[in-house]
Amino acid sequence: MSTATETSATVTLPKVRIDYLPVLLVPILMLLALPLVGSFSTWVTLTVAALAMGMMIFLMASGLTLVFGLMDVLNFGHGVFISFGAYVSLIALGPLAGWVESTNLWLNVGALLACILVAMLVTGALGYAFERVVIRPVYGQHLKQILITMGGMIVAEQMIHVIWGASPIPLRLPEGLRGAIVIGDAAMEKYRVIAVVLGLLVFGAMHLVLNRTKIGLLIRAGVENPEMVEALGYKIRRLFVGVFIVGSALAGLGGVLWAFYRQTLTAGMGMEVNVLIFIVIIIGGLGSVGGCFIGAILVALVANYTGFLAPKLALGSSILLMVVILLWRPQGLYPVAKR
Amino acid sequence: MSDNLLNLQGVHTHIGQYHILHGVDLAIPRGQLTMLLGRNGAGKTTTLRTIMGLWQASQGSITFDGRDITKLPTPDIAQAGIAYVPENMAIFADLTVRENLILAARNGDLDPARLKWIFGLFPALEKFWSLAAGVLSGGQKQMLAIARAIVEPRDLLLIDEPTKGLAPAIIMNMVQAFKELKSTGATILLVEQNFLAAKLLGDHVAVMDDGRVVHRGAMAELAEDAALQQKLLGLSMDAHQ
């Protein structure tokens, strides 16, 4: 066998190019906004709010991008898990009312975590059922997928009406998580900081799983070429069901956080963010978790800054961002190499 | 037990509305290298994909080691002991060389001794061990695709045109590697357009045309019979020499 020095003389190492450009867009956008916003403290508040929103969108969207990447499944019903996740947290909140109003911060955090746990369990199970009943019969048929998943979404929304009633339900943040942390004259709402931390933790965990475990490698390989993963002896369907369940649970988590953020529950909340989620996964590059993360932050930053600077533009700002990014990179920020 | 590891009998394959294979009969003897030759579009790739279950045979039967695998799903066929190197290599570009091989080793960790043997066959893989497979050259990707098929011992290797588009020096490296593989007693079904490489490697040969096997015999026989080559393979083979 040849030694390392010998081989390096005969074979040149290919250049590895890590693509940081999309990541750089985040600080660039933040810096550009600073002079436009004018006041530093307002800018901090807006930016923290945007980061929190970005994390929640990322949580809601991450499963969807993998679901599409692995099996080419267009699930327009993903918002179901967001609404359901938010509503079932009421189940946990009922018996924990004492924890919510307690002045003990740990009990407050415990109440939030209990909501998250219940929501993820329920939406994970719901995801399993949804995959079996709604998705499985329409593998490989995009038009039917769109129709039936949207139908599933409408049915689910009506079920929420039936179970929890049609009017919005106010949701109170646990006592210790209300209010803001003030540094100098910049105020950051505590809950937003918590959302950012939770989002980062989940992103970090996903990153580890996708890069350091065999299951994660299989998911990434499956997004690139599901046929070859099967030819290596792995059942891609099983992998897909697993991803679908986890993706649904994450959407449920996102739904809980989103509901506490708005401090209201409405049956239509999943449907409302559905469009935003699709914009994010298209911006990120279908199938790319990293792209989804950056895409979610960008969308949220743009939405928050324009919401402050030009409120009339706020609605269209994400679509505008998508158009600009697709003009630059037609496959999204991080295109996934496809078969 | 028959001395044929794989048997195809009257296999028909439809792709959508197209009838591609029209009754393929093929027997792959154990422990030997069978070349599958034929013009472009003859149905070689379709035959391999049908064996792997990536297309479903609409008629006929495929038996592997005495077991009917015609209707098995692809992962089960792979687990029965067949490894596949597709025409387009299908390496996972986003994953490193190491990660590509980890996935191919489905029985557990990479075996260091076997890895060393593979590095001996394809030194470039050791060199680029932690690089994303997408940055490899065409030849190196092909080496990775083959390494993936042999990272654990498998009973049968299906390899589709491994020398396509490669420089002559790399083709000779491949031929060397296949010789080494043969010497381990592996059973191989190799699709090859390069007749020179085919001559050097093949024990047996099957020639396909228009979705059927039109000739079966010893490779040496075909190699010596220029008229038969001309008849079966046409001029296209000479162009590859």
Ligand SMILES: Nc1ncnc2c1ncn2[C@@H]1O[C@H](COP(=O)(O)OP(=O)(O)OP(=O)(O)O)[C@@H](O)[C@H]1O
């Ligand atoms: N996905 C497909 N859809 C329709 N027809 C196909 C498809 N794949 C292959 N064919 C057709 O099937 C026939 C056999 O193709 P196949 O790829 O098996 O040939 P081959 O012998 O491998 O050729 P080559 O030497 O070019 O690789 C060709 O006529 C081809 O056009």
Ligand SMILES: [Mg+2]
């Ligand atoms: Mg072919």
